[in-house]
Amino acid sequence: MAEVAVSSAGLTKRFGRQTVVDSLDLAVPTGAVYGFLGPNGSGKTTTLRMLLGLASADAGAAVVLGHAVPDGLADALPHVGALVEGPAFYPYLSGAANLARLDAADRSTDPSTRAERVGAALERVGLSAAAGKKAKAYSLGMKQRLGIAGALLRPRALLVLDEPTNGLDPQGTREVRALVRSLADDGTTVLVSSHLLAEVEQICSHVGVMSRGRLVAQGTLEEFRAASGVQVSVRTPDRTEAAATLARLGLTEVMVDGETGGTAGVRAALGSVAPEAVVAALVADGVRVRGFQVATTSLEDRFVALTGEGFDVAG
Amino acid sequence: MSRAEVRVPGGRLLRSELALLFRRRRTLALLLALVAIPVLVAVAVELSSTPPGPGEGPPFLDQVTQSGAFVAATSLVVAVPFFIPVTVAVVAGDSFAGEANQGTLRYLLLAPAGRTRLLVVKGVAVAVFCFAAPAAMAVVGMAVGTALFGFGDAASLSGGVLDRWDVLARVALLAGYIGVAMLGLAAFGLFVSTLTDVPVGAMAATVVLAIAAQILGGLSQLDWLHPWLLTDTWLDFADLLRSPLVWDSFLANVWLQAGWVAVFGALAWARLTSKDVLS
Numbered sequence: 001m002a003e004v005a006v007s008s009a010g011l012t013k014r015f016g017r018q019t020v021v022d023s024l025d026l027a028v029p030t031g032a033v034y035g036f037l038g039p040n041g042s043g044k045t046t047t048l049r050m051l052l053g054l055a056s057a058d059a060g061a062a063v064v065l066g067h068a069v070p071d072g073l074a075d076a077l078p079h080v081g082a083l084v085e086g087p088a089f090y091p092y093l094s095g096a097a098n099l100a101r102l103d104a105a106d107r108s109t110d111p112s113t114r115a116e117r118v119g120a121a122l123e124r125v126g127l128s129a130a131a132g133k134k135a136k137a138y139s140l141g142m143k144q145r146l147g148i149a150g151a152l153l154r155p156r157a158l159l160v161l162d163e164p165t166n167g168l169d170p171q172g173t174r175e176v177r178a179l180v181r182s183l184a185d186d187g188t189t190v191l192v193s194s195h196l197l198a199e200v201e202q203i204c205s206h207v208g209v210m211s212r213g214r215l216v217a218q219g220t221l222e223e224f225r226a227a228s229g230v231q232v233s234v235r236t237p238d239r240t241e242a243a244a245t246l247a248r249l250g251l252t253e254v255m256v257d258g259e260t261g262g263t264a265g266v267r268a269a270l271g272s273v274a275p276e277a278v279v280a281a282l283v284a285d286g287v288r289v290r291g292f293q294v295a296t297t298s299l300e301d302r303f304v305a306l307t308g309e310g311f312d313v314a315g
Numbered sequence: 316m317s318r319a320e321v322r323v324p325g326g327r328l329l330r331s332e333l334a335l336l337f338r339r340r341r342t343l344a345l346l347l348a349l350v351a352i353p354v355l356v357a358v359a360v361e362l363s364s365t366p367p368g369p370g371e372g373p374p375f376l377d378q379v380t381q382s383g384a385f386v387a388a389t390s391l392v393v394a395v396p397f398f399i400p401v402t403v404a405v406v407a408g409d410s411f412a413g414e415a416n417q418g419t420l421r422y423l424l425l426a427p428a429g430r431t432r433l434l435v436v437k438g439v440a441v442a443v444f445c446f447a448a449p450a451a452m453a454v455v456g457m458a459v460g461t462a463l464f465g466f467g468d469a470a471s472l473s474g475g476v477l478d479r480w481d482v483l484a485r486v487a488l489l490a491g492y493i494g495v496a497m498l499g500l501a502a503f504g505l506f507v508s509t510l511t512d513v514p515v516g517a518m519a520a521t522v523v524l525a526i527a528a529q530i531l532g533g534l535s536q537l538d539w540l541h542p543w544l545l546t547d548t549w550l551d552f553a554d555l556l557r558s559p560l561v562w563d564s565f566l567a568n569v570w571l572q573a574g575w576v577a578v579f580g581a582l583a584w585a586r587l588t589s590k591d592v593l594s
Contacts, residue, residue, distance in 0.1 A: 054421050055591040077427035084425070088418025092339060104331035105426035105433075111327055150422065 005030045005158050005189040006051060010060030013046050020046050022213040023060060028191050028206070033184045035200030035221075036193040038210030039307055044193040045085050047210070048162055052082055065157055078108040081156040083164055087147025091136035095127055095146050098135055102150050109154055121149040126175065140167035148176065152183075159183060161192045165199060177203050197303055211307040224299055232278060235265040235291030242266045242287045249273050249281055270294065328428060332440045336406065342444070345402040346451050352398065353390035353456030360386075361463050382469040383460025384482045387453045388556070391489055395496070395549050399448050400525040403497045406444045407504025408518030410437045411587070415512040415594040430588045434505075438580065441501045446494035453490040457483070471558040485556055488565075492552050495568050499545035499575030500525055506583040512594045545575045 006028040013021040021043040028034040038044050049055040051062050053070040062069040067076035089098045099118040103109050109117070122131050125145040130138065138146060144167050151159055161180070165173040180203050184190055194200050200207060201221070208218040217224070232251070236242050239256050243266050246254050251268040270278075275294045282289050336342055360379045379385040414420035423433060460466075469482050477485065504521035511517055528546040531537055541547050548568040554561040 049591070049593070052425055053427075054424060055593060056589070074427055074429060077425060080425070082422075082425045084421060086418070088422055090335070090417065090419060093335075101331050101335065102422055102426055104327050105423045105428035107328075107429075107432075 003030055004028065004063075005032070006034075006062070006064050006191060008047075008051070008060060008062035011047065011050060011057055011062055012059040013043075013050055013055065014058050020213050021050070024215050025218075026051075026062075026208060026215065027218065028189060028208075030189050031184070031187060032206045033180065033190045033192065033204045034206040034208065035204030036191060036208050036210065037197065037200050037303065038193075038195065040195055042210040042307070043213040044210050045162055048082075048084055048160055048191075048193060052077070052080065052084065052160065054084070078106055078154075079157040080160060081151030081153070081158070082160040082162075083147045083151050084160065084162045086163075086166065087143045087150070089135040089138075089143065089146065092134060094132050094134055095138065095142075095149075096122065096131040098146065099150055099153060103153050106153075117153055121152045122146075124152055124179070125149045141169060141172050144168055144176075145172070148179070156188055159188055159190045159192075161190065163193060163195070165194075165196070173199075197300055201299055209303060209306050216306045224302060225296060230270045231267055231295050232270050232275060233265055233267045233291075233293045233295070234282065234287075234289060235293075236282075236287055236289055238287045239266055241285060242282060242289075245282050245285045245287060246278070249278060251278070265291070328432065329436045329439055332436050333443060336440050336444065337447075342406065345405060346448065349394060349398060349402060349448055350451050350455040352394050353386050353452055354459055356390050356393070357386045357456075357459040357463050378469070379460070379464065381464070382467045382479075382482060383457060383462070383464045384466070384469055384479075384486050386460030386464070387456025387486045388489060390452055390456045391449055391486075391493060392550075392552075394449075394452060395493055396529060397526075399452075399493065399497060400500055401522055402448050403441070403445055403501050404504050404518050404521035404525065407441045407501045408508050408516075408521050409514045410441055410505055411508040412511050412514040412517045413508075415592065416514055418594055420594065421592050424592060431584065434580075434584055434587050438502070438505055438583075441505060442498060445497040445501050446491065448497070449490040449493040453486050457486060471556055472553055473557040475558040477558055481558075485560075488555050488560075489552055492555060492565060492568060493549075495565075495572055496549050499572040499579075502576040502579035502583070503545070506579040506586065509583050509586045509590065542571075545571065547571060 004027055006026060008024050008026040011021060011024040011026070012019065024047060026047070036044050036047070046055065050057045051064055051069060053073040056070065064073065065076045065079055067073060089095075090101065093101065096118050099121060100114055103114050103118065104111070119128070119131070122128050125148050127142065127145050127149060130142060135143065135146065144164070148161070148164060151161070159180075164180070165176050168176060177199070180190055180192065184205075192200075192204070204221055206218075206220050207224055209216050232246075234242050234246070243254050243256050246266060246268045250273060251271060254266065254268040256266050275292075279289065279292055356379070379389060411420065414423065424430065428436075457466075466479055468476050468478050471477050500521060503524055504517065507520045508514070508517040525546065528544045529549075532541055532544050532546050548564065548571050551564040551568065554564040
């Protein structure tokens with residue numbers, strides 16, 4: 001198995017004169033849970049379509065599970081489970097019959113184990129009780145689960161999940177996250193797209209951020225956290241003195257908050273200084289410290305900075 | 316493979332496709348509407364006090380009371396210009412556009428079904444329907460006709476007498492002829508279906524082609540065009556009812572339809588294998 005499950009170089013897609021995906025260099029390491037993050041319309045789904053051979057690229061190349069896209073995809077796709085742009089079904093067929101139909105389309109599966117595998121996939125997403133129900137009678141959340149079940153019809157090396165928690169209630173969202181984690185623990189590489197930062201932060205080991213068709217950042221979640229830095233905030237009436245002390249200690253981005261009651265204070269990026277040294281210096285300088293806090297900032301600010309306005313960060 | 320199995324390329328997908336097509340309520344409704352035609356023909360003739368005179372009404376109608384087989388033959392002839400083509404247009408027009416419309420096309424391709432394999436499977440399924448439609452009418456026509464008018468010998472168009480089994484064979488041949496005659500239209504429908512995500516649009520375009528071709532076929536000023544129209548052989552089945560049997564028109568039908576299937580099959584393939592599936 002290659003070390004990189006999915007990679008692309010200069011991958012580009014244009015619709016007419018509009019460039020929807022602009023020379024993307026993607027690298028999804030094998031075994032990673034890769035969060036493909038970006039606002040709606042930033043080109044995530046189009047990228048996934050190109051990687052999976054549904055759409056052709058106008059420029060660039062991609063490799064999925066060691067097979068070139070699109071010529072080698074016939075060998076790669078049986079090992080890829082995918083949910084792209086929402087689930088889709090034959091409304092007049094039952095959930096189980098829908099999965100059986102998908103399974104029949106895959107030449108490499110064994111028909112004699114089909115019923116068993118369909119049952120197992122439905123079980124895994126908690127749809128066993130509704131297996132015989134027509135898909136049109138399914139709720140939005142049930143359809144989403146059935147779509148994920150379709151991706152789990154056989155053991156996969158790679159799962160591509162496009163907005164997998166869309167339409168799910170909080171309970172269902174938690175279940176999907178747990179499912180993704182358990183699949184990743186089994187060694188499945190997961191490429192999950194989302195416009196929800198909280199989701200990515202909770203389940204992903206790697207992150208790629210899309211904005212207006214470009215991949216603006218890519219790396220491990222730790223790298224992102226480190227880049228966003230650790231902040232200290234001091235609650236004190238002696239703001240000017242405190243700011244001077246922090247600056248003297250070498251803290252950067254020192255900011256003095258406004259005069260709004262008891263929460264007023266001073267904030268700064270900690271850098272490499274030890275927090276206890278900061279407190280000691282403040283006290284030694286006669287600053288009346290009423291509160292001191294060390295916080296790793298959420299990734300939110302960093303992502304908003306990368307993707308610009310209009311980014312949906314609601315959890 | 317844990318079990319020995321005949322490996323037809325696309326075999327299991329074809330089975331799935333045929334099951335999907337023929338278990339679908341819409342397909343059954345289409346077939347039901349078609350088999351209502353022989354029932355109506357038989358009941359109408361049975362109830363009318365004066366049977367139609369020679370040459371009155373659709374071909375063979377005056378002979379229906381001679382043999383039940385004429386119920387099947389008359390109904391098929393009545394249904395060829397419009398009713399059967401409409402059902403073929405619905406099935407062929409829905410083939411890809413329907414899947415694209417509900418989004419299942421992308422999941423079939425991701426399975427991966429393979430685009431060429433999917434085209435072959437869909438094409439075969441639509442072709443099966445082309446034969447199933449006249450076959451269903453023939454079976455019901457024979458059954459109703461035999462029940463009301465008996466299952467006897469009948470006069471051929473050349474004046475001789477065909478024995479009852481020969482009559483049965485000719486009805487089957489007629490149904491087969493009509494099945495072949497629909498293949499060109501089916502190929503066109505399949506192609507149009509790869510162009511759009513709106514199944515109704517593909518169906519309508521296919522019906523329009525069937526009607527337009529027949530109108531053009533009726534204009535004597537366009538004689539030069541007639542041999543190329545896919546509807547040109549639709550009504551040339553008289554040879555099948557002569558004794559002895561003349562195969563010329565059957566072969567002409569096969570060649571014409573094969574040409575249309577080749578052209579639109581190739582276009583459908585070119586379109587499907589290069590198309591971005593964005594639905």
